[in-house]
Amino acid sequence: MPKANVTFEKTGLTVNVPAGTRLIEISEKVGASITYGCREGECGSCITKIVSGMEHMSERSVLEDKVLQENMAGRDNRLACQAQVLGGDIVVKA
Amino acid sequence: MTRAPDAVEIAPGTHWIGALDPALREFDIILKTANGTTYNSYCVRGSDGVAIIDTVKAAHADEFFKRLEQVARYDEISVIVLNHLEPDHSGALPELMRRAPQAKLYISAKAQLMLKALVRVANLEYNVVQTGDHVSLGDRTLRFFSTPFLHWPDTQCTLIEEQGILFSGDVFGCHFCDARLFNDKVGDFRFSFEYYYQHIMRPFREYVLEALSLLEPLEPKLIAPAHGPILRDAPQSYMQRYRQLAAPLLHNEAGANTKSLLVFYISSYGNTALMAQAVAEGAETEEGVRVSLYDLQSSGDLPFVDLIEEADGIAFGSPTINGDAVKPVWDLLSSLALIKVSDKLGAAFGSYGWSGEAINMIEDRLRGLKLRVPVKGVRARLIPTEEELGKCRDLGKQLAQHLTGNIERRVISMTDLLTQEQAHA
Numbered sequence: 001m002p003k004a005n006v007t008f009e010k011t012g013l014t015v016n017v018p019a020g021t022r023l024i025e026i027s028e029k030v031g032a033s034i035t036y037g038c039r040e041g042e043c044g045s046c047i048t049k050i051v052s053g054m055e056h057m058s059e060r061s062v063l064e065d066k067v068l069q070e071n072m073a074g075r076d077n078r079l080a081c082q083a084q085v086l087g088g089d090i091v092v093k094a
Numbered sequence: 095m096t097r098a099p100d101a102v103e104i105a106p107g108t109h110w111i112g113a114l115d116p117a118l119r120e121f122d123i124i125l126k127t128a129n130g131t132t133y134n135s136y137c138v139r140g141s142d143g144v145a146i147i148d149t150v151k152a153a154h155a156d157e158f159f160k161r162l163e164q165v166a167r168y169d170e171i172s173v174i175v176l177n178h179l180e181p182d183h184s185g186a187l188p189e190l191m192r193r194a195p196q197a198k199l200y201i202s203a204k205a206q207l208m209l210k211a212l213v214r215v216a217n218l219e220y221n222v223v224q225t226g227d228h229v230s231l232g233d234r235t236l237r238f239f240s241t242p243f244l245h246w247p248d249t250q251c252t253l254i255e256e257q258g259i260l261f262s263g264d265v266f267g268c269h270f271c272d273a274r275l276f277n278d279k280v281g282d283f284r285f286s287f288e289y290y291y292q293h294i295m296r297p298f299r300e301y302v303l304e305a306l307s308l309l310e311p312l313e314p315k316l317i318a319p320a321h322g323p324i325l326r327d328a329p330q331s332y333m334q335r336y337r338q339l340a341a342p343l344l345h346n347e348a349g350a351n352t353k354s355l356l357v358f359y360i361s362s363y364g365n366t367a368l369m370a371q372a373v374a375e376g377a378e379t380e381e382g383v384r385v386s387l388y389d390l391q392s393s394g395d396l397p398f399v400d401l402i403e404e405a406d407g408i409a410f411g412s413p414t415i416n417g418d419a420v421k422p423v424w425d426l427l428s429s430l431a432l433i434k435v436s437d438k439l440g441a442a443f444g445s446y447g448w449s450g451e452a453i454n455m456i457e458d459r460l461r462g463l464k465l466r467v468p469v470k471g472v473r474a475r476l477i478p479t480e481e482e483l484g485k486c487r488d489l490g491k492q493l494a495q496h497l498t499g500n501i502e503r504r505v506i507s508m509t510d511l512l513t514q515e516q517a518h519a
Contacts, residue, residue: 005505010437011468012501017508029511031457031467033437070207094466 004085008032008094009051019087023048023080032094039081044071046080053090057083099273101161104324105257105316107139107234111146111161113154116271122182125293127286130271133158133182134320136261137165138254140231143172146197147252147261148320152185159186159193168194173229175200175236177263178249179208183320188215200229202240205248223250225308239312241265241305243298251309258315264294265305266332267319278327286322287332291339296432299340306337343400353383353497355439356401357490359411360390360422365445365477370411372483373443373472376490383494390422399429407439407497408465409490412452414444419452427459436464441493442471443486445478468496470514 002019006026010033015026024046027034037045041063050057057078060068064082080092101109116130133150135158144166150158171194176184179201191197199220201209209220223229223238230236235255242249244265252261268290272280295302310333317325317332325332355377359370370387377385388398402408410427412419440460442453453471460467469492474482495501 010466011496012499012503013468014503014505015508015511016505021508026508029508030506031461031470033461033464033466035462035464072204 002087004056004087005089006085007089007091009091010094017085020084023078023083023085023092026085027080027092027094032092034080034092034094036081041067041079041082044068044073044079047071047073047077048080048083049074049093050076050078050083051091051093053088054078056086056088056090058086098157099275101137101164102275104136104276104318104326105254105259108254108257108259109137109161109165110275110318110324111135111137111158111165113150113157114271114273115151115154118269118271121269125269125290127269127271131269131321132271132275134267134318134322134324135162135183135186136318137162138231138234138236139166140234142230142232144170145173145175145229145231145234145236146171146190146194147175147318148177148183148263149186149190151182155186155189159189169196171197173198173200173231173236175238175252175261176205176209177252177261178246178320179205179212180246180264181212183263184209184212187213191215191218198229200236200238202238202242202248202250204242205250208246208248228255239305239308241301241308243301244305245294245298251305253312253314258313260309260312260314260317260329262309262317262319264320265302266317266325266336267321268323270322272323275324276327277323277325280323283323287335288339290322291336293432295336295339297434300434302336302340306333306340309333342404343397351382353406353494354404355383355385355407355409355490355494355497356398356405357385357387357409357411358390358398358423358426359388359444360413360420361411361445362413362415363445363476365474366411366413366443368483369443369445369472369474369478369486370409372478372486373409373411373441373490373493376487377494379487379491380494380498380500382498385490385494390426398426399432402430402435402438403433405438407441407493408460409441409443409493410456410460412442412444412456414446414450414452417449417451419444419455423452423456427456427463430463438465439493439496440465440467441469441489442467443473443489444471445474445476447476450475466496469493
């Protein structure tokens with residue numbers, strides 16, 4: 001199964017995860033400071049900055065795109081409860 | 095002191111047209127007030143247009159419209175500015191727009207979503223402004239300044255350039271109702287000013303400092319806030335006071351190169367106290383961390399919130415009683431909304447009899463406050479064993495290492511994380 005390395009910049013911890021894992025699942029396991037509310041891509045609580053490796057993330061869904069726009073999030077932001085890692089090296093600001 | 099006045103000229107061409115609410119004793123469930131509040135709205139007349147700056151709470155709209163009609167006709171109003179969209183300032187907006195449909199509404203970029211959610215008017219048109227934008231009323235120019243998070247994302251200030259009058263929204267305001275309106279006429283409102291800052295602005299003190307850097311160079315001759323007295327006597331002294339208030343109440347005495355870790359605990363049989371001691375001991379083995387240990391049992395009035403504001407890490411020890419952490423812990427955790435705690439480090443530990451839910455609950459609360467919880471908490475059944483106290487020392491040491499940055503860049507697999515979690519459950 002393809003794997004991805006997700007590094008949490010503030011904790012210095014890198015987690016090797018199966019492709020398809022959502023960011024919030026990894027964040028929860030390592031105690032990173034990504035907060036979440038609805039976990040369904042609606043509330044915008046879990047907006048997270050991707051420092052590098054955005055090309056290894058799943059495409060934004062229509063819903064995620066809408067919520068990010070409504071929250072005036074930048075292009076390097078994703079909803080951790082929606083964004084899946086697909087492979088390669090990804091660094092998140094958390 | 096609270097007999098309602100007519101519209102009051104605060105400067106040539108500019109009137110206060112707000113509303114008094116002297117009976118109010120509790121504002122929006124979070125603030126007390128000893129003599130009510132005011133909802134300040136202003137009417138600015140220029141040679142080519144009339145602007146209304148903010149409105150009032152819907153229940154006081156009649157009072158507002160009565161004063162407005164004393165100084166302007168609705169068909170003269172060309173501009174409506176909302177510096178802040180909370181209902182006590184936007185409540186009369188729908189009716190004002192109905193009466194003055196030609197008026198253009200000016201709001202900040204971040205106010206857009208709130209406007210739609212707060213003002214249920216179909217096809218509402220508005221103009222978005224940011225720092226540097228202006229609108230002309232002929233011989234009067236309204237210039238806008240984005241001052242977000244004071245205390246909502248949408249907040250902004252508006253200046254009449256030619257007169258140096260700053261309409262500041264909630265900043266520099268307070269809940270104090272006195273019909274004499276001006277700071278050199280009303281009763282002593284200093285406690286209300288400070289109380290308002292501590293409860294409304296304090297969580298956003300970094301934004302307060304940013305806003306002050308933007309507003310101080312304007313050297314306003316008069317500050318007209320959205321609540322409380324109009325500051326015409328020494329207005330800049332209130333800015334200076336904000337700068338003082340935005341400094342931490344208790345300075346971090348640990349030194350620039352030393353991190354501060356606070357370990358709070360409460361213990362019914364002494365077991366969680368033993369664990370707290372071990373956490374502190376472990377943390378103290380790390381150079382560059384100052385560790386402080388506090389018992390929450392009799393500390394209701396101690397300034398822990400002030401201490402936490404300047405700390406780098408906080409750890410909470412609580413026994414589990416009836417499936418929950420105990421009240422003094424929740425009391426302190428619920429008080430942290432008054433300060434900025436995001437990105438501090440947090441941890442939890444505690445003794446339990448048969449279930450031990452408190453630790454996860456505290457960790458969830460810490461994450462909810464956007465703290466990082468980098469080290470899994472430690473639970474011990476009743477009297478902690480030497481091994482469990484060792485885990486507490488490890489918890490303290492690892493937490494301290496995360497504080498100093500003295501951590502190895504680790505790689506761990508998701509499978510290992512899941513295995514660890516199952517072993518811990």
